[in-house]
Amino acid sequence: MTSEHSLFADDQPSSVFSGEKTHFVIVAIERGMDAGWSAGDATGLTYASHGSLAVGSAVQVPLGRGNKPVRGMVIESGGPELLGELKPARVKFAELLPTPPLPASLVDLGRWLSQYYVAPLGMVFATMVPAAVKRGTGQRALSLLHFAQDAQEKRDTLRLSPTAEQAWSLLQARSPTPVPCTREALRDTLGLTSIAPINRLVHAGLLIEQQHTVVRAGEAAGLAREQRVEVTPTDEQRKVIEGIAAAFSGEEAAPRFSTHVLFGVTGSGKTEVYIQLVRRALAAGRNAIVLVPEIALTPQATARYTAALGEQAVAVLHSGLTGAQRHSAWQRLAAGEVRVVVGARSAVFAPLADVGLIIVDEEHDGSYKQDQVPRYHGRDVAIKRGQLESAVVVLGSATPSLESYDNARSGRFALWKLRRRATGAQLPTVQVVDMRLPTERTAQQAQSPPAMIGSTLASKLLHTLEDGGQAILLLNRRGFGRRIGCIDTACGWVQACDHCDANLVWHRSNNLKPGGTMRCHHCLAEQRVLTRCPACAGRIRALQPGTQRLEQDLSQWLGLVPGISLVRLDADVSSLAGALEDE
Numbered sequence: 358m359t360s361e362h363s364l365f366a367d368d369q370p371s372s373v374f375s376g377e378k379t380h381f382v383i384v385a386i387e388r389g390m391d392a393g394w395s396a397g398d399a400t401g402l403t404y405a406s407h408g409s410l411a412v413g414s415a416v417q418v419p420l421g422r423g424n425k426p427v428r429g430m431v432i433e434s435g436g437p438e439l440l441g442e443l444k445p446a447r448v449k450f451a452e453l454l455p456t457p458p459l460p461a462s463l464v465d466l467g468r469w470l471s472q473y474y475v476a477p478l479g480m481v482f483a484t485m486v487p488a489a490v491k492r493g494t495g496q497r498a499l500s501l502l503h504f505a506q507d508a509q510e511k512r513d514t515l516r517l518s519p520t521a522e523q524a525w526s527l528l529q530a531r532s533p534t535p536v537p538c539t540r541e542a543l544r545d546t547l548g549l550t551s552i553a554p555i556n557r558l559v560h561a562g563l564l565i566e567q568q569h570t571v572v573r574a575g576e577a578a579g580l581a582r583e584q585r586v587e588v589t590p591t592d593e594q595r596k597v598i599e600g601i602a603a604a605f606s607g608e609e610a611a612p613r614f615s616t617h618v619l620f621g622v623t624g625s626g627k628t629e630v631y632i633q634l635v636r637r638a639l640a641a642g643r644n645a646i647v648l649v650p651e652i653a654l655t656p657q658a659t660a661r662y663t664a665a666l667g668e669q670a671v672a673v674l675h676s677g678l679t680g681a682q683r684h685s686a687w688q689r690l691a692a693g694e695v696r697v698v699v700g701a702r703s704a705v706f707a708p709l710a711d712v713g714l715i716i717v718d719e720e721h722d723g724s725y726k727q728d729q730v731p732r733y734h735g736r737d738v739a740i741k742r743g744q745l746e747s748a749v750v751v752l753g754s755a756t757p758s759l760e761s762y763d764n765a766r767s768g769r770f771a772l773w774k775l776r777r778r779a780t781g782a783q784l785p786t787v788q789v790v791d792m793r794l795p796t797e798r799t800a801q802q803a804q805s806p807p808a809m810i811g812s813t814l815a816s817k818l819l820h821t822l823e824d825g826g827q828a829i830l831l832l833n834r835r836g837f838g839r840r841i842g843c844i845d846t847a848c849g850w851v852q853a854c855d856h857c858d859a860n861l862v863w864h865r866s867n868n869l870k871p872g873g874t875m876r877c878h879h880c881l882a883e884q885r886v887l888t889r890c891p892a893c894a895g896r897i898r899a900l901q902p903g904t905q906r907l908e909q910d911l912s913q914w915l916g917l918v919p920g921i922s923l924v925r926l927d928a929d930v931s932s933l934a935g936a937l938e939d940e
Contacts, residue, residue, distance in 0.1 A: 380406045381439040382451055384418055384429035385467075387483040400478055401432055403439055404451035410434050413459035415486070416451040428454070428491065430482040432464060456490060457691035460710045462745045469741055476731035484731055485706040489680030490687050500566050501537040502555070508563045515561055524554035525563065536564070588779075590633065594626050597773045602637040604749045605713050614744045618720075618765040619753040621775030622784060627753045628658075629779065631716050632665045634751065635697060639666075643713020643748070644696045648735060650722035652677040652701050658718070659699050666697060674700035674707055702727065702735030705742060712746040715739045720752035720761060736761075790814065807910035809902055815914075822921060830907065835927040837906045838863035838899025841875065843890040850892040851900075856882050864929070865905055905929075 385401040404418050414431045429451070433439060440448070459467075459482075467485060471478040505511065517525060527547045528535070535546040540559075544552045558564045590598060597619065604615050621627045635645045649658045652675040663671045672686040672695040689695045691708040698707040702725050705715070717725070717736050725735035736752065743750035752761050752770070765772035778784065790813045806815030810830070821828050840860050842851035852861050854877040861875035863886060875884040890897050899906065908925040915921050 379437065379445070380409045381435060381437065381448070382406045382410050382416070382431045383433040383439055384416055384451055385432050385478040385482055386418065386420065386427050386429040387479045388420075388427060388477070401429070403441070403443055403448060405445075405448045406434070406451050406453075410451070410453060411458050412461060413464045415454040415456035415458070415491075417454055418451045419449050424449070428483070429479060430459070430464075430467075432468070432478070455493075456486065457688065457708065459485065459708055462710075462712070462742065463706065463708065465745050466706075466738070466742050469745075470731060470733055470738060473741075474731050474733050476733075481731050484703075487680075487683045487687055487703075489684040492680070494680035494684050496684065498568055499539065500568055501539060502543060502559070502564045503537050503567055504534075505562055505565050511562055515563075517561065518554075518557060520554040521557040521561070524549060524558060528558075537567075588629060590629065591626065591777070591779055593775050593777060594630055594633075594779065597630055597775065598633045598637070600771075600773060601634055601749060601751060605638055605641045605643055614747050614749075616740055616743065616750045616752065616764075616770045617773060618757055618761050618770050619751055619773050619775070620757055620762070620765075621753065621755060622778065623755045624778040624780065624782065625755075625775035626779030627718070627755075627775065628661055630775075631718070631751070631753070632662065634714055634716070634749075635662070635666065638714035638749070639670075639696060641713060642711070644709045644711055645698075645714040645716070646704060646707055646709065646712060646739070646742075647697065647699045647716045648702060648704055648718060648725070648739060649699065650701070650719045650724040655700060662697060662699055670695065671697045671699060672707075674698055674704040676701065676703065702738075705735050705739050712742065712748050715743050715746075715748055715750045717750070717752050719754055721754045721756055721758040788813070806914055807907070809907055809910060822915075830911075832904050832907055834901060834903040835905070835929055836862035836876070836903040837865045837909075839901035839903050840899070841886065841897055842900050843893060843895050844898050845890070845893060845895045848890060848893045848895060850890050852884070852887060852897075854880065854882055855884070856880050862903065863899055 381403060382405075383401040383403055402418070402420075404416075406416075410416070410431050412431055412434055416429050416431055417426050418429050419425065420427045431451075437445065463485060467478065467481045470476065471481045512525065524547060527549075528543075531546070535543055538546070540552045540555050543555055544550075549555070555564070559566060601617050604613055619627055619630065621630075631647065635647070638645045647658065647662065649655055655673060655675050655677070659671060659673050672690055674683065674686055674690075678686070686695075686698075687708065690698055693710065696709070698704050698709060700707070717739050720736050727733050727735070736758075740750050742748070754761075757765070761770065764770045790811055792811055794811070806812065809832075810818070818828055818830075839862055840851055841863050843849065852875060853859065854861055857877060857880050859877055859879045861877055861884060864874055864876050875886055877883070887897060889895070904925055904927045908923065912923055915923065
């Protein structure tokens, strides 16, 4: 059994105390372990550091007798008081990594998340920092030219060649200055034919070359461009904007935490309210985080915010980006170059400082729930971060979750309502149809409509298409068959996953063998579709048709109507953010 001290110490004493000034840190390592040295409310392992390290710094530490290098996060920094009962001479060193440190508010958020969701602290911090950032994906070393500190004094004592003199004059005349940049970029900026004059300026000591680390990434795919059309908020919108913005507007108003539920009908202009609130937050010197439930919605949201705020003001964070793109966006946020981030639930951990506004759009959506350790709810984490940042949190939805609505009605959250559409259009009428009624053949079709939609919906659908309109059919089950089982109800056999015992979903695809494949939507395991029930040898069938079946039946039924095109859009065809734009 490993002793507690062997987690921190070598068998041989180290030279930690080579001087009087000795620094120590407590590190939460990226491992699924809860045990460790504790100091106050910090749980982690104690190491020595070469100089003082800020809380939130990423480090690499030796672990165990084998000194295996592992990543970790500094959660407390100080002097010998952090040692407790440890022997100082046996403490190992932590090496600082080049990853920018997390803001102090994110460190506090990680501690809360670890306790609230019962997750190892190191695993929480591992989730906060994208893997691409840890690996340095897209990172390149670049030599950039800078002005020497005493460049002007040196210039007065130097005699330059005519070409170097011309390059220096052009450089001094440029405003803003084009440096720091590479030699080639400076040549192109100044309109020179070669880099020889620039090399002479470097040789003369007027320009110096320094090594920089940059992240190169291409533009994210599927990001749409939208022309901003300024609109005048309606009276309802203006009331909501002024009421919520009062929490961070005005020079004398101290930042304070508050949570607001925006209950607005579809088309009431909630996004316009969000944009106006983001502008108010930026004007007050605060930054903003905007969360959307799925990456498929990110291109639309990003287009709206970039059109209103400018492309350089908005960063995008979600799992559909390449590693280099995520790393680049993360670095820009950490450096303070971007003040607004738009993304899915992981964007709640964006390394923004001084966050004044957090918006959770469609806050009721189940996509905000993380199903891997740490298992957290993005909406609730957003509220907690808002509390730590003294920020305003807005939960928007046309169908608020029961818990959010109850918190609003009980007075814990502020409740704002948008009851009318921003364009003045009337809300649609809703008709509930009894699907148990028999399906009848319509006069326009030679065959009966699919039983999945029934006669009433079929008649309305045909009427809409004949008038030149478009229609959207929503079905919350993807695949060809949601459940595959025995046709004999007395048998009751249903094909289930061998790994997690969940019901398998039948997916039909031209890329697969005839008959399709059964797929588990939980663990992604696959099985072949059986032709006979293994329990009674009877026939099997799809018990709950999905979107693929609806697409097939509608294509056959609408095949006689000329000029009608049908597109299926679900997670099987739009798993990446750009797929929605392609459709």
